[in-house]
Amino acid sequence: MSPAQEQAARTLLETASLRRTRPRLLVLQSLLQASYPVTQEQIAEQLGDKSPNKVTIYRTLEALCTAGVVHKAFLQDRTWHFEPAHNCSEHQCHPHFTCIACGQTTCLMDMQVPAVKSTHNGYTIHRQRMQLEGLCPNCSC
Amino acid sequence: MSPAQEQAARTLLETASLRRTRPRLLVLQSLLQASYPVTQEQIAEQLGDKSPNKVTIYRTLEALCTAGVVHKAFLQDRTWHFEPAHNCSEHQCHPHFTCIACGQTTCLMDMQVPAVKSTHNGYTIHRQRMQLEGLCPNCSC
DNA sequence: AGTCTATTCGCAACTTAGTTGCAAATAAAA
DNA sequence: TTTTATTTGCAACTAAGTTGCGAATAGACT
Numbered sequence: 529m530s531p532a533q534e535q536a537a538r539t540l541l542e543t544a545s546l547r548r549t550r551p552r553l554l555v556l557q558s559l560l561q562a563s564y565p566v567t568q569e570q571i572a573e574q575l576g577d578k579s580p581n582k583v584t585i586y587r588t589l590e591a592l593c594t595a596g597v598v599h600k601a602f603l604q605d606r607t608w609h610f611e612p613a614h615n616c617s618e619h620q621c622h623p624h625f626t627c628i629a630c631g632q633t634t635c636l637m638d639m640q641v642p643a644v645k646s647t648h649n650g651y652t653i654h655r656q657r658m659q660l661e662g663l664c665p666n667c668s669c
Numbered sequence: 670m671s672p673a674q675e676q677a678a679r680t681l682l683e684t685a686s687l688r689r690t691r692p693r694l695l696v697l698q699s700l701l702q703a704s705y706p707v708t709q710e711q712i713a714e715q716l717g718d719k720s721p722n723k724v725t726i727y728r729t730l731e732a733l734c735t736a737g738v739v740h741k742a743f744l745q746d747r748t749w750h751f752e753p754a755h756n757c758s759e760h761q762c763h764p765h766f767t768c769i770a771c772g773q774t775t776c777l778m779d780m781q782v783p784a785v786k787s788t789h790n791g792y793t794i795h796r797q798r799m800q801l802e803g804l805c806p807n808c809s810c
Numbered sequence: 811a812g813t814c815t816a817t818t819c820g821c822a823a824c825t826t827a828g829t830t831g832c833a834a835a836t837a838a839a840a
Numbered sequence: 841t842t843t844t845a846t847t848t849g850c851a852a853c854t855a856a857g858t859t860g861c862g863a864a865t866a867g868a869c870t
Binding site: 688728747 | 817818820821827828
């Protein structure tokens with residue numbers, strides 16, 4: 529956890545109007561250094577001995593989601609995956625790619641997805657998300 | 670359950686190379702007459718007294734998914750939602766719309782979603798899904 | 811129709827992600 | 841430093857989905 533990341537974590541807590549506590553800083557730093565959406569269990573594992581209680585992690589994630597600083601990326605295999613709300617606009621989250629060979633899910637931050645129209649048959653569309661499936665670079669060979 | 674739907678259910682079982690059993694016909698008919706992705710619990714409720722055992726429903730759904738006749742639409746609130754694989758092409762599933770007011774999810778069968786390119790930075794993309802969020806016609810007023 | 815066998819079904823018991831209640835700890839305001 | 845609302849951790853709980861296994865049955869073969 530670099531000083532820069534610690535600073536980023538502090539800023540995010542301030543944005544979310546949440547008290548600066550050790551567990552929250554740890555959870556945020558763990559989220560920030562992950563390159564794909566992670567579960568509570570992965571966060572706990574990554575933090576090792578320093579990890580807060582499981583319940584605290586869940587509650588922290590929930591609070592960060594409510595504040596809009598973190599996203600529930602999706603629920604896969606009965607488990608929520610979380611990620612910082614980086615690279616998500618108000619109307620669109622970045623696309624997620626899941627490899628059908630190795631199962632790994634990645635965020636395709638740099639992929640442009642065309643926006644759908646904002647209304648359709650009486651439905652008012654606020655946000656869109658795209659999920660992609662296929663082979664990742666490793667498994668394509 | 671109309672005779673037409675029963676016939677459709679039989680055809681789907683044949684496609685899936687699965688034995689024609691009472692529980693499977695019931696589950697399929699229930700799926701076919703739903704207008705949105707449904708859970709095991711909703712299927713059981715809809716079938717009432719005639720409903721097969723919970724485990725049988727799960728196993729039937731799993732088998733139908735493996736055969737490609739049914740899709741797991743998504744996992745929401747720790748619960749899988751299933752739907753017939755109607756209106757899904759090989760490369761793209763129809764979009765799902767979830768209302769942020771009433772929580773109801775609907776399939777937008779008639780909505781055109783542009784296909785993304787089939788490769789991106791080494792990723793080979795086989796299938797895409799779109800999830801939409803906003804207000805449904807009822808809640809828009 | 812009757813027999814046989816692999817498949818499917820239903821029950822009960824289990825697993826585990828996520829939640830709740832509550833007393834102890836603590837951030838930060840006074 | 842004191843105070844107080846907020847946050848934390850523990851233990852116990854909830855419920856979706858799974859597993860093992862004996863009983864039932866679809867469909868093939870007389």
